[in-house]
Amino acid sequence: MSQQNLPLTRNSFGHLMFTDGEGKAHLITPVRAFPIAAPAENIGLINSDGEEVAWIERLTDLDEAPRRLIEEEMASREFIPVIQRIHRVSSFACPSTWEIETDRGATSMVLKGEEDIRRLTSPALMIADSRGINFLIRDRYALDAHSKRLLDRFL
Structure with a gap:
């Protein structure tokens, strides 16, 4: 079966369905193997029994x-706003409230401690706020100078 013609549809409940080569329909969930490093590559379609x-x-x-169906399904399940700018921080001691601009708009988050900033594959960072929301910085070196100065105080 050609990758290009992947047999994907939505059922009457809006769930994503995959029909295999034998004609059997599977309720599936797309799962990224490398969600940060390679979000558009290596995606498994996992059925309700946890099988690929x-x-x-x-x-x-x-x-x-089919590409649009998979992208829509993953976007509805994944919520990782990408930080584009850090406007200000309330304090350089934790807990600290950060006013930030993300790819989903302006918001604020509370950093409980420096240990909530995780280094990923360089130069990416993942920051968990007090509500459990993870924020991604894809490339900390690509931030504007003001944002880098504020971030560096916590690294």
Whole structure:
């Protein structure tokens, strides 16, 4: 079966369905193998029993319709705002309230402690706020100078 023509549909409840080569329909969940480092590559389609029923090397290999279904499904389950700018921090001691700009708009978060800033594959960082929301900084060196100065005080 060609990756481009991946047989994906939504059932009457809006769940994503995959039909295998034998004609059996599976309720599936797309799962990224490397959600931060390679979000558009190596995606497994996992059925309700936790078994992988298909593997996608690259989303770009798919036709537009199945690619859009997978992207919509993952976007509805994944919520990791990407920090684009740090406007201000209330204090350089924790807990500290941060006023930030993300790819989903302006917001604030409370950093409980420096240990809530995790280093990922350089230069990425993951910051967990007091509510349990994870915020991603894809490239800390690409931030503007003001944001870098504020962030460096916590690293």
